Amino acid sequence: xxxxxxxxxxxxxxxxxxxxxxxxxxxxxxxxxxxxxxxxxxxxxxxxxxxxxxxxxxxxxxxxxxxxxxxxxxxxxxxxxxxxxxxxxxxxxxxxxxxxxxxxxxxxxxxxxxxxxxxxxxxxxxxxxxxxxxxxxxxxxxxxxxxxxxxxxxxxxxxxxxxxxxxxxxxxxxxxxxxxxxxxxxxxxxxxxxxxxxxxxxxxxxxxxxxxxxxxxxxxxxxxxxxxxxxxxxxxxxxxxxxxxxxxxxxxxxxxxxxxxxxxxxxxxxxxxxxxxxxxxxxxxxxxxxxxxxxxxxxxxxxxxxxxxxxxxxxxxxxxxxxxxxxxxxxxxxxxxxxxxxxxxxxxxxxxxxxxxxxxxxxxxxxxxxxxxxxxxxxxxxxxxxxxxxxxxxxxxxxxxxxxxxxxxxxxxxxxxxxxxxxxxxxxxxxxxxxxxxxxxxxxxxxxxxxxxxxxxxxxxxxxxxxxxxxxxxxxxxxxxxxxxxxxxxxxxxxxxxxxxxxxxxxxxxxxxxxxxxxxxxxxxxxxxxxxxxxxxxxxxxxxxxxxxxxxxxxxxxxxxxxxxxxxxxxxxxxxxxxxxxxxxxxxxxxxxxxxxxxxxxxxxxxxxxxxxxxxxxxxxxxxxxxxxxxxxxxxxxxxxxxxxxxxxxxxxxxxxxxxxxxxxxxxxxxxxxxxxxxxxxxxxxxxxxxxxxxxxxxxxxxxxxxxxxxxxxxxxxxx
RNA sequence: GCGCGCUUAGCUCAGCGGUAGAGCAACUCGUUUACACCGAGUGGGCCGGGGGUUCAACUCCCUCAGCGCGCACCA
Numbered sequence: 001x002x003x004x005x006x007x008x009x010x011x012x013x014x015x016x017x018x019x020x021x022x023x024x025x026x027x028x029x030x031x032x033x034x035x036x037x038x039x040x041x042x043x044x045x046x047x048x049x050x051x052x053x054x055x056x057x058x059x060x061x062x063x064x065x066x067x068x069x070x071x072x073x074x075x076x077x078x079x080x081x082x083x084x085x086x087x088x089x090x091x092x093x094x095x096x097x098x099x100x101x102x103x104x105x106x107x108x109x110x111x112x113x114x115x116x117x118x119x120x121x122x123x124x125x126x127x128x129x130x131x132x133x134x135x136x137x138x139x140x141x142x143x144x145x146x147x148x149x150x151x152x153x154x155x156x157x158x159x160x161x162x163x164x165x166x167x168x169x170x171x172x173x174x175x176x177x178x179x180x181x182x183x184x185x186x187x188x189x190x191x192x193x194x195x196x197x198x199x200x201x202x203x204x205x206x207x208x209x210x211x212x213x214x215x216x217x218x219x220x221x222x223x224x225x226x227x228x229x230x231x232x233x234x235x236x237x238x239x240x241x242x243x244x245x246x247x248x249x250x251x252x253x254x255x256x257x258x259x260x261x262x263x264x265x266x267x268x269x270x271x272x273x274x275x276x277x278x279x280x281x282x283x284x285x286x287x288x289x290x291x292x293x294x295x296x297x298x299x300x301x302x303x304x305x306x307x308x309x310x311x312x313x314x315x316x317x318x319x320x321x322x323x324x325x326x327x328x329x330x331x332x333x334x335x336x337x338x339x340x341x342x343x344x345x346x347x348x349x350x351x352x353x354x355x356x357x358x359x360x361x362x363x364x365x366x367x368x369x370x371x372x373x374x375x376x377x378x379x380x381x382x383x384x385x386x387x388x389x390x391x392x393x394x395x396x397x398x399x400x401x402x403x404x405x406x407x408x409x410x411x412x413x414x415x416x417x418x419x420x421x422x423x424x425x426x427x428x429x430x431x432x433x434x435x436x437x438x439x440x441x442x443x444x445x446x447x448x449x450x451x452x453x454x455x456x457x458x459x460x461x462x463x464x465x466x467x468x469x470x471x472x473x474x475x476x477x478x479x480x481x482x483x484x485x486x487x488x489x490x491x492x493x494x495x496x497x498x499x500x501x502x503x504x505x506x507x508x509x510x511x512x513x514x515x516x517x518x519x520x521x522x523x524x525x526x527x528x529x530x531x532x533x534x535x536x537x538x539x540x541x542x543x544x545x546x547x548x549x550x551x552x553x554x555x556x557x558x559x560x561x562x563x564x565x566x567x568x569x570x571x572x573x574x575x576x577x578x579x580x581x582x583x584x585x586x587x588x589x590x591x592x593x594x595x596x597x598x599x600x601x602x603x604x605x606x607x608x609x610x611x612x613x614x615x616x617x618x619x620x621x622x623x624x625x626x627x628x629x630x631x632x633x634x635x636x637x638x639x640x641x642x643x644x645x646x647x648x649x650x651x652x653x654x655x656x657x658x659x660x661x662x663x664x665x666x667x668x669x670x671x672x673x674x675x676x677x678x679x680x681x682x683x684x685x686x687x688x689x690x691x692x693x694x695x696x697x698x699x700x701x702x703x704x705x706x707x708x709x710x711x712x713x714x715x716x717x718x719x720x
Numbered sequence: 721g722c723g724c725g726c727u728u729a730g731c732u733c734a735g736c737g738g739u740a741g742a743g744c745a746a747c748u749c750g751u752u753u754a755c756a757c758c759g760a761g762u763g764g765g766c767c768g769g770g771g772g773u774u775c776a777a778c779u780c781c782c783u784c785a786g787c788g789c790g791c792a793c794c795a
Contacts, residue, residue, distance in 0.1 A: 274795085405723080565732085567733085567734070586757085588757075
């Protein structure tokens with residue numbers, strides 16, 4: 001054995017695993033390492049976005065899965081782990097758009113849809129290749145023969161099939177309503193893609209004009225051109241006499257017709273207790289307007305955040321400028337009664353950082369409250385279905401506290417807006433044409449055969465295709481053998497930041513389409529942060545390249561650092577110092593192996609030294625190892641990888657090396673031949689046993705050493 | 721506002737009803753069949769504050785504080 005373990009061999013080891021074909025469970029069955037009737041175990045990789053390179057968070061996520069997968073494989077299960085990448089519609093398009101604008105000073109419209117998509121696909125391909133190499137470098141035992149992409153043809157067929165099915169069930173509909181408009185990305189986004197940021201802003205208390213009886217408080221003076229009502233609480237005695245009446249007001253030169261209505265959602269104690277209702281530019285106001293049958297509102301803000309349908313000088317101004325102008329005008333008219341600073345949560349688009357502009361638009365939605373009938377005869381709603389999947393125990397979420405967050409999210413869920421005004425993604429499978437003045441709509445998997453149809457220009461929310469991932473990767477909508485064997489998946493390991501965006505959508509989609517849960521267990525993990533507890537981000541420049549660390553200390557050391565870093569669901573604070581510590585552990589393991597190998601008695605061979613093996617069977621050290629195995633197995637089954645890894649670390653270093661080897665040194669030096677053989681047999685047994693248990697955590701070094709002791713074998717598929 | 725976490729040794733974190741644990745850091749010794757990417761050992765903790773349940777609480781319950789997160793409101 002070399003005096004030192006060199007992480008450079010890790011690439012070679014990965015290649016040998018890949019060449020063996022054992023990542024593919026069919027090959028395992030074929031070659032007899034897995035029984036043909038073995039219980040299936042399937043995990044689908046959360047597909048990394050093709051927007052760049054792998055970061056340390058991926059390394060963490062992939063390590064956790066690889067532990068589960070390798071453990072299952074070693075226990076003889078028919079184990080499949082499917083790789084793939086995510087086209088990540090908005091994220092990827094935005095990235096390429098930005099790059100093209102920077103380098104060529106061109107917008108996507110300058111290039112045209114076809115050319116632009118060619119560029120995005122090119123970028124995605126390069127990004128994909130990098131990512132795959134990176135995943136392999138970390139040792140993930142994925143079956144690359146089954147690799148998928150959320151935007152490949154197979155998955156596109158799945159998306160179209162799912163859309164059609166949900167449309168036919170009445171779960172997908174098209175409607176005009178106030179949506180979250182991202183003025184920067186020029187697209188609608190769903191509620192879950194909106195984030196909130198607290199800011200201080202001015203709250204104005206004003207009157208539309210001198211004769212209007214009720215003062216109203218608002219932070220958005222510029223939208224008041226679009227007001228059609230003032231809402232007060234039904235129990236509010238101050239305004240009871242005005243309820244039901246309609247007033248004509250002159251608001252900064254614009255004639256408004258304002259009805260006073262009573263609605264229980266209005267808070268008496270906020271502002272003046274009276275709310276100016278702007279149906280076109282507030283989701284809440286839109287809903288109030290619906291309840292009170294207010295007239296169809298006029299938009300006063302366009303898609304670029306500029307004022308429209310208002311007189312000069314307001315027309316064409318940005319909302320911010322218009323707000324200041326309105327404030328000036330009202331002051332001139334002496335209509336501002338109060339001006340105060342308030343804290344307000346501003347809605348931000350998570351991808352572009354733009355402030356959301358609520359405005360009315362015609363979009364496609366998934367109805368989460370609609371009753372529909374499943375093939376199995378049950379009548380349900382999507383909300384109920386998502387709730388039941390977890391309540392019934394069909395899917396278990398670990399740690400349990402995330403179940404609470406999940407239910408809380410369902411309780412507050414609104415219809416899911418799935419159409420996006422971007423080009424990169426799955427085109428909506430709907431075609432329109434006008435015939436004799438009548439608008440016709442065709443919703444199907446394939447385009448209509450006859451003439452005159454035009455496909456909807458929009459694409460689908462990336463999470464629509466991601467939601468199908470647990471079964472689209474298995475070949476659905478075809479009735480494949482994989483689907484039969486491996487669905488529902490056994491395990492899924494996403495981060496908590498996509499519990500709602502992704503996990504919930506998979507449960508939803510699987511519930512409608514497959515009428516089953518997508519997976520049995522979900523282990524939610526935390527975020528990897530830097531040593532100060534800050535999130536890694538490009539703008540902060542605190543990123544760490546997991547690949548550099550793997551090359552420097554070995555992928556195994558990196559994996560151990562991440563695993564022992566924290567309990568499930570908690571964030572991991574990452575410090576390079578710790579990786580060093582586990583590199584030292586690798587060295588320790590290496591030296592244990594070297595020491596044992598150096599002491600192999602002349603002529604010792606496993607088949608002829610059955611006597612030595614028999615002798616050691618009764619020894620305490622063997623029992624101790626067996627007890628450890630039971631503990632480690634239990635911890636892995638309970639997803640307590642940090643405990644399993646820590647115990648193994650402690651055993652190997654402080655029991656096997658510090659105690660047992662030290663104790664055996666005397667025998668190895670001065671014992672009889674029989675005693676030496678026994679001593680060696682014991683140490684070898686303990687070493688190989690430790691390597692076996694360590695393998696899911698530190699696959700490379702364990703494989704390397706194992707093959708030195710057992711040439712021709714492969715630890716990856718040895719018995720646990 | 722509703723909900724969910726976290727607070728344990730200098731640092732990073734485990735443990736979660738039975739006399740406080742690990743890694744790193746610090747200190748003291750040590751180099752004998754591997755390993756200084758060593759070994760043996762030492763110091764260091766009112767387990768965030770207060771109250772309760774219990775024979776027994778870091779562990780369960782209540783409450784307060786600080787930090788973080790989710791959802792809603794934000795007119």
